Amino acid sequence: MEHATISERIAAARKPLLSYEFFPPKDDAGMQALDQVIAQLVPTQPDFVTVTYGAGGSTQQRTLDVCDHLQAQGLKPVVHHLTCVGSSRDELKALLDRIHGMGIRNIMALRGDPPQGEAKFRKHPGGLAYAVDLVRFIKKHYPDMCCGVAGYPETHQEALSPESDILYLKDKVDAGGAYITTQLFYDNAVFFRFRDTCRAWGIRAPIVPGLLPPISLRQLQRMATMCKASLPPRLVKQLTQAGDDTDAAEQIGLDWTVQQIRELLNAGVPGIHLYILNRSKAALAPALKQCFAR
Ligand SMILES: Cc1cc2nc3c(=O)[nH]c(=O)nc-3n(C[C@H](O)[C@H](O)[C@H](O)COP(=O)(O)OP(=O)(O)OC[C@H]3O[C@@H](n4cnc5c(N)ncnc54)[C@H](O)[C@@H]3O)c2cc1C
Numbered sequence: 001m002e003h004a005t006i007s008e009r010i011a012a013a014r015k016p017l018l019s020y021e022f023f024p025p026k027d028d029a030g031m032q033a034l035d036q037v038i039a040q041l042v043p044t045q046p047d048f049v050t051v052t053y054g055a056g057g058s059t060q061q062r063t064l065d066v067c068d069h070l071q072a073q074g075l076k077p078v079v080h081h082l083t084c085v086g087s088s089r090d091e092l093k094a095l096l097d098r099i100h101g102m103g104i105r106n107i108m109a110l111r112g113d114p115p116q117g118e119a120k121f122r123k124h125p126g127g128l129a130y131a132v133d134l135v136r137f138i139k140k141h142y143p144d145m146c147c148g149v150a151g152y153p154e155t156h157q158e159a160l161s162p163e164s165d166i167l168y169l170k171d172k173v174d175a176g177g178a179y180i181t182t183q184l185f186y187d188n189a190v191f192f193r194f195r196d197t198c199r200a201w202g203i204r205a206p207i208v209p210g211l212l213p214p215i216s217l218r219q220l221q222r223m224a225t226m227c228k229a230s231l232p233p234r235l236v237k238q239l240t241q242a243g244d245d246t247d248a249a250e251q252i253g254l255d256w257t258v259q260q261i262r263e264l265l266n267a268g269v270p271g272i273h274l275y276i277l278n279r280s281k282a283a284l285a286p287a288l289k290q291c292f293a294r
Contacts (some may be wrong), residue, residue: 006048006077007146007177007178007179010067010206013271017208019208020273020274021050021052021274022052023278024065029268034066035069035073037280039073040245042270044284046283048077048106049070049076053083053112055083055086055114055115057087057091060095063080064080067102071104078106079106079108081108081110082095082096082099082108082134083107083110083111083112084124084134085115087110087127089127089137090126092128092137095187096138105143105145106146107138107147109177111129124246130168135145135172135175145166147178148177148180148181149169149180151169151181151182151183151198151207152169153183155228156168156183166197167201169203180207180208182208182209182210184212184227186220186224186235186260190230208270209272211257212274213253214239214249215249215250215253216253217236217242258288258291261288265291
């Protein structure tokens with residue numbers, strides 16, 4: 001039986017799930033390149049795929065297009081990411097109508113980051129202030145839609161405190177967030193602490209770790225700053241030693257992620273979400289595929 005929602009998939013799964021995250025390319029050439037990546041990934045049979053949504057709805061049509069391409073090539077269910085940035089309630093409702101009309105029953109419900117050039121998130125005058133409001137809005141209009149929500153093992157950048165961040169995460173789950181996908185992290189210890197804290201605060205929803213296989217020291221440092229992830233000194237040392245050898249750096253990154261996945265799966269996580277950044281290489285690597293051998 002096909003399970004249309006991610007919560008159903010997680011509940012029915014006998015093995016940990018594997019999911020990939022895509023972002024909408026800027027232009028038609030990017031879309032064509034992405035179609036090739038999608039075709040390469042079809043045989044890896046991920047349990048679901050997700051598509052990000054750009055600041056202020058800047059990628060609205062392209063996010064829908066990528067969802068459409070993924071579904072057409074058989075990569076589903078698709079999770080459409082949605083943010084509160086720059087949209088009124090009416091605009092969000094109109095977009096949800098289109099998403100629902102495409103047969104999509106999964107939304108990653110987010111507040112979103114401030115648009116480029118703006119330091120602080122500002123709610124649209126007729127819109128929503130936090131992800132929890134978006135979860136409520138979606139569940140009110142489309143109770144059959146499954147909402148995922150974001151969690152931050154190393155605390156969200158704007159949070160008043162780690163405790164308040166967990167409390168607001170609990171609000172999102174209590175409002176209908178069916179599962180949590182985490183921000184990327186490179187040190188499993190931070191994930192295990194986060195999971196323990198969530199459980200201690202009564203958050204029972206499945207928590208899916210999000211991982212990005214690093215491909216270079218530069219990318220690692222950029223992502224770590226952007227996403228507020230701590231950097232394990234051993235990984236930094238290995239990537240530093242790789243210098244300009246891009247193949248060696250990619251292999252180091254892949255080995256690191258595979259090691260993370262093995263440990264996380266052994267610790268009973270319900271799945272692994274891979275931030276593949278529209279690249280197929282890591283997902284096609286035999287060592288990674290072996291972790292999910294069915
Ligand atoms: C898995 C994942 C996928 C993502 N996908 C996208 C994407 O597709 N597009 C995109 O633009 N961004 C995406 N992001 C980034 C995300 O939009 C940003 O991290 C954003 O700054 C916060 O979004 P949120 O949904 O976690 O917000 P919220 O849960 O609303 O939290 C935002 C901040 O407000 C605080 N807070 C929450 N509720 C309250 C309250 N009631 N009162 C006071 N403070 C409160 C929280 O502690 C936190 O600091 C993603 C992040 C993750 C982890």
